[in-house]
Amino acid sequence: xxxxxxxxxxxxxxxxxxxxxxxxxxxxxxxxxxxxxxxxxxxxxxxxxxxxxxxxxxxxxxxxxxxxxxxxxxxxxxxxxxxxxxxxxxxxxxxxxxxxxxxxxxxxxxxxxxxxxxxxxxxx
Amino acid sequence: xxxxxxxxxxxxxxxxxxxxxxxxxxxxxxxxxxxxxxxxxxxxxxxxxxxxxxxxxxxxxxxxxxxxxxxxxxxxxxxxxxxxxxxxxxxxxxxxxxxxxxxxxxxxxxxxxxxxxxxxxxxx
Numbered sequence: 001x002x003x004x005x006x007x008x009x010x011x012x013x014x015x016x017x018x019x020x021x022x023x024x025x026x027x028x029x030x031x032x033x034x035x036x037x038x039x040x041x042x043x044x045x046x047x048x049x050x051x052x053x054x055x056x057x058x059x060x061x062x063x064x065x066x067x068x069x070x071x072x073x074x075x076x077x078x079x080x081x082x083x084x085x086x087x088x089x090x091x092x093x094x095x096x097x098x099x100x101x102x103x104x105x106x107x108x109x110x111x112x113x114x115x116x117x118x119x120x121x122x123x124x
Numbered sequence: 125x126x127x128x129x130x131x132x133x134x135x136x137x138x139x140x141x142x143x144x145x146x147x148x149x150x151x152x153x154x155x156x157x158x159x160x161x162x163x164x165x166x167x168x169x170x171x172x173x174x175x176x177x178x179x180x181x182x183x184x185x186x187x188x189x190x191x192x193x194x195x196x197x198x199x200x201x202x203x204x205x206x207x208x209x210x211x212x213x214x215x216x217x218x219x220x221x222x223x224x225x226x227x228x229x230x231x232x233x234x235x236x237x238x239x240x241x242x243x244x245x246x247x248x
Contacts, residue, residue: 027221027236027237028236028237029234029235029236030226030227030228030229030234030235030236030237031235032226033224082234083234083236084229084234086240087229087234087236087238087240090214090217090218090238090240090243091221091236091237091238093214093218093238094214094217094218094221094222094237094238097151097215097218097221097222098218098221098222098224098237100157100222102154102156103154104154105154105208105211110153110154110206110207110208110211111153111154111155112151112152112153112154112207112211112215113151113152113154113215113218113222114211114214114215114217114218116210116211116214119214119243
């Protein structure tokens with residue numbers, strides 16, 4: 001079922017986390033999130049192990065921006081017409097915390113609930 | 125019941141959000157969070173309106189660091205002995221999302237679920 005990206009410590013289907021895209025779009029502008037949307041996203045994220053979870057979220061965010069390409073940056077267009085990029089990336093980084101799914105920070109093996117690499121997604 | 129900080133759009137008791145301190149400490153190193161800890165924090169955060177919620181989290185984070193003063197920065201000491209500062213501030217910024225409580229981004233009135241000002245807490 002689809003291709004897999006396989007880096008050390010990373011394995012997830014691409015395009016990553018289709019079920020989390022509606023959650024991110026709703027949350028980044030402060031909309032209420034239906035329980036079913038939250039459940040779908042958290043289930044997909046739970047199916048990915050602690051190591052590659054943040055990589056999957058990063059991949060999802062990256063493809064959401066890249067699919068929209070040139071229109072990005074113009075107000076009212078792009079993947080997130082009503083959210084600023086700094087809010088989008090912080091919101092994406094917090095999805096693991098919202099789902100209460102821990103992640104591994106890096107090679108140190110330290111745990112956390114927010115994806116710092118996703119929060120550091122490039123600004124443009 | 126204690127002093128109040130009153131800026132335009134801000135009103136919360138200080139020290140802010142005592143019930144969210146244990147949540148932040150547990151989450152920032154990836155520990156499991158007991159339901160009762162989560163409930164206490166989210167209840168306190170729900171009692172603060174959308175405008176000052178992020179200010180309250182910022183104030184909480186700031187006082188947690190300042191209470192530990194000089195010891196901060198030494199490994200294994202300070203307010204967060206086992207968490208790096210960048211993870212701590214991202215985790216604090218996501219507490220509103222974990223509690224599913226919306227916030228207001230700024231004077232634009234835009235909504236969100238993560239506190240970008242908390243995520244931008246100074247690095248040292």
